[in-house]
Amino acid sequence: MYQMPELEPMVSAWWQGLRQHLVEQGLNHGDLPILLVDPNDYYAHWRNPDLLLSQTCGYPLTHDLQNQVQYVATQSYQTAYTKGPNYCSLVLVHKTNTANHMSQLKGAILAVNSVDSQSGYHALRRFIAPLSGNKRFFSEVVHSGSHRQSMALVASGEADVCAVDCVTYGLLQIHAPATVANLRVLTHTQSTPGLPYITSLATSPATLGKLRNGLAAAALDPTLKSIRQQLLMGPVEVITGPYPYQEIINQADQANALGYTQLV
Template identity: 30%
Template sequence: MSKFVAALPMYDWPEARGEVDARWARLRDAFRQGGIEAPETIVRSNGDLLPVPGGILDKAGKLIAPDPATLPAYELDFHQLWLSPALLFGQTCWGPMELGLAEHVQVVAQPSYDAFEGGKGEFYSSALVMLADGKASVPAPADGRAVIPLDLMRGRRFTFNNPDSMSGLIALTRDLVGLGESLDIFGSRSESGGHRSSIIAIAEGRADIAAIDCASWALAQRFEPAAKGVKVVGWTARRKGLPYITARTTPEKTIAVMRDAIAAVESGASEQSLVQRVG
């Protein structure tokens, strides 16, 4: 059994898990060729995480998370995963990173979003989606600037995936501030729990608008029937996409090996995630 854990949770939709597993297998084998004891499979629940008796401590010895063994085994607490001292390889969002996670982890690399409308290199944007009305969706701007339809948004019911999401909430908030507006432009705000849930809420008439990151929007168009009932009415500005991370205690030599392995694997794959080197 490996002393490390790995996960790719951010786009791990049930319908795409075979693709995610195959992607990890390529990375795992490349890491092992570089001498890293990479785990055989990725984790998808708290029960898959390694126990930490007494809880997870920061570098000053302060308790920052409970022992994973004390949490519901069949759920997955993202923050618990990210803070695990056994985390060899994972992926997070810059929202949590800006809100304090960055001091507890190290960034390994940035994936590319070139394969998605609204993405370019390591940068991504969010599609602003509303109920379809028979008119065409708004294409993503080539220059990556925000396209914010204030008149369509005013007084509407806004739903977002979670409060620390860059793509679902923070990015739009910042773009609105840049236009002299705020989230108060909306008639109401609610938390859906996930991008997919936001799309379903709009299609079912329980919300009017949401910001969905371009990769999740692509997944929705493939796998979520409710996506056929909504359309894109605008875009947030491009921002740095979801980083690959590792535990704060991972040696720099190991990180360097992982960076080389990721670059080699992803640059040779005819898929959506060529990697921008970090460092």
């Protein structure tokens, strides 16, 4: 889930509703925590052989977690930049920045949240690759640790640009508007599937079906409609095919083929 202090009551309410639907599908109460936990080590959490349900980023799913977890489904979100299960990143600059094309930011200071983030790092890497000419594009890349901190660095002038997924931006527009008040959207990246729900490789096909059915039911539950609206949540979709997140791999390969293997 998108974690931010302003959303904690809504995320908690959503989980309680989802938990009930999972129980109704036949999952054991004892296997479903009453309260959501924020793990200290996400990769250890995602790789836990007893993992029943979690949500990760698309880039870890297709790279560091490849063949280590099972894909369950994709939560869709409703913003001006999303379509079905797909989302994109928004390239943000300070509202006083006069650039009207990404090429005008050559030599700028970039803030990134994490090198394993599709939305904050690799989507932008694919976007910049054709512009870089196989050379350094940014004067400096600052690692912020989170989308919100990347935005704060741009808003304060400590960085010139960052890429933030459109759902994070949309949620902050609603629930913490001061966060985006000094920023503007310069452009957006190509789209990819959004944050996937995952489970352990040990999860049986029967349990996987119960997880999918419970998620789908919660996404249609009228008693949870207000919560979903506040969290910008749409339907839950299962992307079919052997490689549902292949577009993320494709975009990474395209950037690599252009010689732009990291944001520099």
